Amino acid sequence: MSLGRWRRCWVGVLAMLCLALCSAVCSAQPLSLRTVSQAGARIKYELDEAGVPRGGICLDILHAVQRVDPGLRFAGVEQPHPLRRVELLLEEGGIDVFFCLLRSPERAQRWHYAPTPLYGVRHAVVLRAEPPLNLEGYEALAQLSRQQPVVVMRGSILVQALKREGVAVAEVASDREALEMLLRGRASAVYGQEQNLQRTIRDAQLGARVRLQSQGFPLEHQYLVYRKDLPQAAVDRLNAALKRLEADGSLRRIAEAPR
CATH class of the missing domain: 3.40.190.10 (Periplasmic binding protein-like II)
Known part of the structure; x- marks a missing residue:
């Protein structure tokens, strides 16, 4: 290796070491x-x-x-x-x-x-187990909401997403409240994030009374x-x-x- 190449190599190595040292020092600063x-x-x-x-x-x-x-x-x-x-x-x-x-x-x-x-979070809907419905996508959800609104958590950007697709919505404070409205017959479906809805259904022991479906809805x-x-x-x-x-x-x- 020529002297010039050797010097350039060491300059590169020193630069990398300095960068790593600066990063470590920065991370140590409160x-x-x-x-x-x-x-x-x-x-x-x-x-x-x-x-x-x-x-x-x-x-x-x-x-x-x-x-x-x-x-x-x-x-x-x-x-x-x-x-x-x-x-x-x-x-x-x-x-x-x-x-x-x-x-x-x-x-x-x-x-x-x-x-x-x-x-990542998958959007999903929760429907009553009876009568069985096969619901995929916003168009079908919008049609269903003409009978009764789809319930969604208040303040979520999911509200705007549903409204852009022509879905009639009702906003509530929590997924648990939304599921209660669904089971009392005051809503056609609940819309939310799949992980949140799964957890709420499990904690409330509602697995036999409702059905969750995510097919046809986006991942964000x-x-x-x-x-x-x-x-x-x-x-x-x-x-x-x-x-x-x-x-x-x-x-x-x-x-x-x-x-």
């Missing part, structure tokens, strides 16, 4: 970011009897981010808020970041999304979001942590863990 948890979303944030988050996909991802970047801290996660309040806090700068939100064009105007998807992803004016250094650290969790399979394992 950085506290404000956040909250979401009330009424048990798959995302499982609350204990005192209303304090004890688990859930989004809380597990938050802890994993702290594991790969020990200097990062998230203050306020023990405070659960309804989704609409979460969105208002994020838009007005009351919090810095939030785990996890679905993406929509309207939401993307109000705050920023990290590029790494956290986990949850993301980490942050306020528009969050400093770029903080954004870079968050993005780097998520990329590491994606690369080593942590995000997939968290999403696939039994709930």
Whole structure:
């Protein structure tokens, strides 16, 4: 190897070492970011009897981010808020970041999304077991809603998705309340995220009385979001942590863990 090539090689190696060292030093620097948890979303944030988050996909991802970047801290996660309040806090700068939100064009105007998807969620409907119905897609759901509305959780962007497809909706505070309306004959179907609906059906022991169907409905992803004016250094650290969790399979394992 010529002297010139040898020097260029060592310059490249030193540059990589400096980059790794800078990354390690940055990760060691303490950085506290404000956040909250979401009330009424048990798959995302499982609350204990005192209303304090004890688990859930989004809380597990938050802890994993702290594991790969020990200097990062998230203050306020023990405070659960309804989704609409979460969105208002994020838009007005009351919090810095939030785990996890679905993406929509309207939401993307109000705050920023990290590029790494956290986990996928399939949309689904719940119908009464009797009479049996085969319902696939929004067109069939819109026709069914002409008899009685389709119930969906209040504040979710799923409300807008249904309305765009011509589905008549009624909004309620929780999936449990939606299922109760369905069983009392006050709704034609319940629409929501498959994981949430499965958990609610299991906890309420309603498996013999209802039927869940996801075929014909879209798959979307949850993301980490942050306020528009969050400093770029903080954004870079968050993005780097998520990329590491994606690369080593942590995000997939968290999403696939039994709930």
